[in-house]
Amino acid sequence: MTMECRCARAMIMDYIDDRLEPEEVIPFIEHVKSCDDCMEELEIYYTLLSGIRELDQDGAMIRDFRQALSDDMDERCKQREREEKINDYIWYITGAMFFLFAVLVLLAEVHFL
Numbered sequence: 359m360t361m362e363c364r365c366a367r368a369m370i371m372d373y374i375d376d377r378l379e380p381e382e383v384i385p386f387i388e389h390v391k392s393c394d395d396c397m398e399e400l401e402i403y404y405t406l407l408s409g410i411r412e413l414d415q416d417g418a419m420i421r422d423f424r425q426a427l428s429d430d431m432d433e434r435c436k437q438r439e440r441e442e443k444i445n446d447y448i449w450y451i452t453g454a455m456f457f458l459f460a461v462l463v464l465l466a467e468v469h470f471l
C-alpha cells in the first residue's frame with residue numbers, strides 16, 4: 359500500500375461524515391478516482407453507512423449507492439471550486455483595498471508637503 363493510499367484510507371470516514379479539511383477534499387477525491395482499491399474501500403463504507411442512516415429515516419431508499427457516491431463527489435468538487443473562487447475574489451478585493459490605501463497615503467503626503 360502506498361503512502362497516498364494510507365492517507366486516503368485514513369480520510370474515508372471523515373469524507374463520509376463531511377469532516378475533511380476543505381483543502382483535503384479535492385486531493386482525496388482525485389486519489390480515490392485514480393485508485394481502484396481506495397475507491398472500493400470508500401464505496402463499501404459509503405454503502406454501509408448510508409444504508410444504516412437510511413434505516414433511521416423514513417425517506418426514500420437510495421438503491422444505487424455507487425451513483426449516489428459519484429454524485430456526492432462531483433458535488434463536493436464543485437463546492438470546493440466555488441469556495442476557491444470566493445477566496446480568490448476576497449484576495450483580489452483585499453489587494454485592491456491595499457492599493458487604494460497606498461494611493462491615498464501617497465496623495466495625502468503630496469498634499470501636505
Ligand SMILES: [Zn+2]
Nearest residue numbers: 363366393396
Ligand atoms: Zn489508493
